[in-house]
Amino acid sequence: MAFDLFLQHLSNGISLGSLYALIAIGYTMVYGILRLINFAHGDIFMMATYFAFFGIVTFQIPWFITFPLVLVLTAALGMGVEAVAYRPLREAPKISILISAIGASFFLENLTIVLFGGVPKPFPAPKLFTDVVQIGTVSIQKLTFYIPVVTLLSLLGLVYLINKTKVGMAMRAVSMDQEAARVMGINIDHTIAFTFGLGSLLAAVGGIMWGMKFPQIQPLMGVIPGLKCFIAAVIGGIGNIGGAVIGGFILGIGEIMLVAFLPNLTGYRDAFAFVLLILILLYKPTGILGEKTAEKV
Amino acid sequence: MKAWRVSLLLLLVALVVVGAGCTKKESDVIKIGVFEPITGANAAGGQLEVEGIKLANKLYPEVLGKKVELVIADNKSDKVEAATAAARLVEKEKVTAIIGSWGSSLSMAAGDIVRQGKVPAVGASCTNPLVTAGNDYYFRVCFIDPFQGTVMANYAYSKLNARKAAIVQEVNNDYAVGLAKYFMDNFKALTGDENAIVAVANYNTGDQDFSAQLTNIKAQNPDVIFAPGNFTESALVISQARKLGINCPIIGGDTWETQEFLDIGQEAVEGVVFSTFFATEQPITAESAKFIEAYRKEYNKEPAAVAALGYDAYLLILDALKRSGSTDRVKLRDEIARTKNFEGAAGIITLDENGDAIKNAVIKVVKDGKFTYLDTIMPQ
Numbered sequence: 001m002a003f004d005l006f007l008q009h010l011s012n013g014i015s016l017g018s019l020y021a022l023i024a025i026g027y028t029m030v031y032g033i034l035r036l037i038n039f040a041h042g043d044i045f046m047m048a049t050y051f052a053f054f055g056i057v058t059f060q061i062p063w064f065i066t067f068p069l070v071l072v073l074t075a076a077l078g079m080g081v082e083a084v085a086y087r088p089l090r091e092a093p094k095i096s097i098l099i100s101a102i103g104a105s106f107f108l109e110n111l112t113i114v115l116f117g118g119v120p121k122p123f124p125a126p127k128l129f130t131d132v133v134q135i136g137t138v139s140i141q142k143l144t145f146y147i148p149v150v151t152l153l154s155l156l157g158l159v160y161l162i163n164k165t166k167v168g169m170a171m172r173a174v175s176m177d178q179e180a181a182r183v184m185g186i187n188i189d190h191t192i193a194f195t196f197g198l199g200s201l202l203a204a205v206g207g208i209m210w211g212m213k214f215p216q217i218q219p220l221m222g223v224i225p226g227l228k229c230f231i232a233a234v235i236g237g238i239g240n241i242g243g244a245v246i247g248g249f250i251l252g253i254g255e256i257m258l259v260a261f262l263p264n265l266t267g268y269r270d271a272f273a274f275v276l277l278i279l280i281l282l283y284k285p286t287g288i289l290g291e292k293t294a295e296k297v
Numbered sequence: 298m299k300a301w302r303v304s305l306l307l308l309l310v311a312l313v314v315v316g317a318g319c320t321k322k323e324s325d326v327i328k329i330g331v332f333e334p335i336t337g338a339n340a341a342g343g344q345l346e347v348e349g350i351k352l353a354n355k356l357y358p359e360v361l362g363k364k365v366e367l368v369i370a371d372n373k374s375d376k377v378e379a380a381t382a383a384a385r386l387v388e389k390e391k392v393t394a395i396i397g398s399w400g401s402s403l404s405m406a407a408g409d410i411v412r413q414g415k416v417p418a419v420g421a422s423c424t425n426p427l428v429t430a431g432n433d434y435y436f437r438v439c440f441i442d443p444f445q446g447t448v449m450a451n452y453a454y455s456k457l458n459a460r461k462a463a464i465v466q467e468v469n470n471d472y473a474v475g476l477a478k479y480f481m482d483n484f485k486a487l488t489g490d491e492n493a494i495v496a497v498a499n500y501n502t503g504d505q506d507f508s509a510q511l512t513n514i515k516a517q518n519p520d521v522i523f524a525p526g527n528f529t530e531s532a533l534v535i536s537q538a539r540k541l542g543i544n545c546p547i548i549g550g551d552t553w554e555t556q557e558f559l560d561i562g563q564e565a566v567e568g569v570v571f572s573t574f575f576a577t578e579q580p581i582t583a584e585s586a587k588f589i590e591a592y593r594k595e596y597n598k599e600p601a602a603v604a605a606l607g608y609d610a611y612l613l614i615l616d617a618l619k620r621s622g623s624t625d626r627v628k629l630r631d632e633i634a635r636t637k638n639f640e641g642a643a644g645i646i647t648l649d650e651n652g653d654a655i656k657n658a659v660i661k662v663v664k665d666g667k668f669t670y671l672d673t674i675m676p677q
Contacts, residue, residue, distance in 0.1 A: 005512065012512060013509075015508075016506055119344065120338070120529045120557055120561065122560040122563070130540075132542070137542075139540060216505070216532070216533060216561045218338070219336075255506075266468065266499040266500060267469065267501060269501065
């Protein structure tokens with residue numbers, strides 16, 4: 001295989017991987033704080049793309065106003081889901097909350113089908129992001145440069161927020177021991193709602209980036225990315241934010257390389273992610289970075 | 298509390314019973330099942346067919362002195378859901394006949410159910426030969442893929458002067474794989490070159506990233522890419538191909554003719570060419586003119602070919618009902634099988650021994666963001 005061909009594959013892989021990483025961060029953060037796998041994460045991500053669609057196409061709001069608005073709306077949606085589906089179950093066994101999360105996921109999917117219809121809609125990607133840059137024989141969409149930057153910024157912002165701010169300290173305290181945190185005067189409900197809002201905001205960032213890269217949105221679009229980013233989070237060590245980024249890149253680049261070098265296995269592309277999940281769970285259940293951090297998140 | 302719940306339940310039961318009593322008696326209406334994807338990946342195609350069927354029902358609401366009632370069942374673009382939806386139409390709704398489905402795989406999922414339930418089904422735009430092969434109860438008002446594959450291979454060879462072709466196919470879609478196979482066979486025969494197909498790339502329904510497959514195809518530098526598949530994935534394939542700097546012509550099949558294909562593909566799909574069933578620029582029968590006018594008035598847009606086919610499937614069933622003079626499904630099946638020179642909106646229909654229509658194919662191109670008529674190809 002020629003070198004420039006390999007470079008093209010690599011750039012495709014990095015582009016996809018950074019997108020997975022971006023969504024996996026939100027997944028893993030919520031898990032890190034609450035020990036809850038938020039299965040509705042993929043659907044909140046999907047809702048964010050619809051918000052963007054309605055902002056730009058229906059209401060004709062320019063993208064630089066719409067996108068921040070989408071972040072706010074999606075964060076609010078995440079908090080709403082938390083208040084309705086998770087908060088009443090705070091004292092219930094973890095499995096009940098997990099089932100409630102799956103219920104919330106199905107509810108959002110079907111609500112979208114009823115409200116917006118099952119027909120795919122085009123995502124209004126601003127030209128600025130979708131232009132193509134030619135480097136030698138390698139064609140790279142500008143977006144390919146932006147997504148890793150956004151992922152990195154989100155990662156740094158999140159690490160800063162969790163480690164250096166007061167609310168971050170509260171989140172860490174809640175993740176260690178909810179009862180003790182409550183005794184110390186931390187408002188558990190507010191902290192958890194904030195965590196969900198933040199996680200959903202990250203899902204919205206991921207959704208906007210995803211929509212620009214794959215400009216087609218439909219009610220079930222969050223399912224597969226949601227599962228894959230969950231896998232990415234597990235590979236990296238669930239609860240570990242840096243691990244989620246590494247997991248995302250491994251998954252994205254791995255998928256592209258699988259299709260590139262073994263075209264006959266293209267049909268097993270999604271299976272690849274799940275096989276990886278099984279292997280990780282069998283041989284290193286804590287994930288790649290799982291052990292290093294005694295303190296999750 | 299408990300008594301209250303029981304009484305609520307009783308009330309509900311009573312309502313259902315009363316409700317059931319209110320519905321018209323079986324003999325007053327003829328039920329025709331509409332078996333289409335209303336949600337999911339194929340929804341846009343399914344909804345176009347439903348529009349055609351509903352229009353036909355509006356223009357021709359009665360047959361044999363009875364009202365025709367459409368029972369719409371959503372097969373959700375999913376093979377498993379399709380079997381459930383078909384079973385519901387056959388066993389619960391007890392429809393006289395079924396129209397649909399957009400998507401050959403979905404139609405094939407219903408094949409055994411309609412055959413065993415002895416309910417005649419008429420497909421509108423499902424083109425894979427296996428839909429009707431070996432099934433006495435499945436018919437269709439469109440041509441089949443061996444013909445469509447020939448049409449596009451000829452187009453690539455003689456109009457585009459292509460000698461090397463690459464395939465991008467939706468590998469778990471029977472329609473796409475079948476059509477790609479007929480294209481490859483014909484293209485190899487035309488070029489006389491066993492190696493005329495330089496690459497075959499696969500993807501799954503619902504995939505969104507095709508960069509790896511397309512990068513490999515780019516390295517082979519084909520003269521043309523044939524990419525049969527669902528319209529959403531195809532639009533993404535084409536736009537990603539253009540972004541990777543693949544500039545050769547990209548051609549495909551009838552499934553592309555939906556507004557969503559244009560919306561998602563935008564300027565990337567400009568110039569793509571595909572085969573389909575019918576063009577408003579070339580009305581064929583008196584019914585065509587009537588259909589086009591009524592469709593424009595009803596929906597305020599140009600009719601797609603599959604809408605015309607949905608319309609035709611309905612008309613064909615009504616015509617067979619008239620000839621058979623009863624709602625007996627087996628008699629109806631026999632009458633449908635005897636259909637000859639029936640004038641539908643999308644052309645004249647004569648069904649062959651497999652229950653397939655022998656018809657012309659139309660070639661269209663995307664020009665200025667619209668589907669535009671290019672050529673008509675007769676069957677050999």
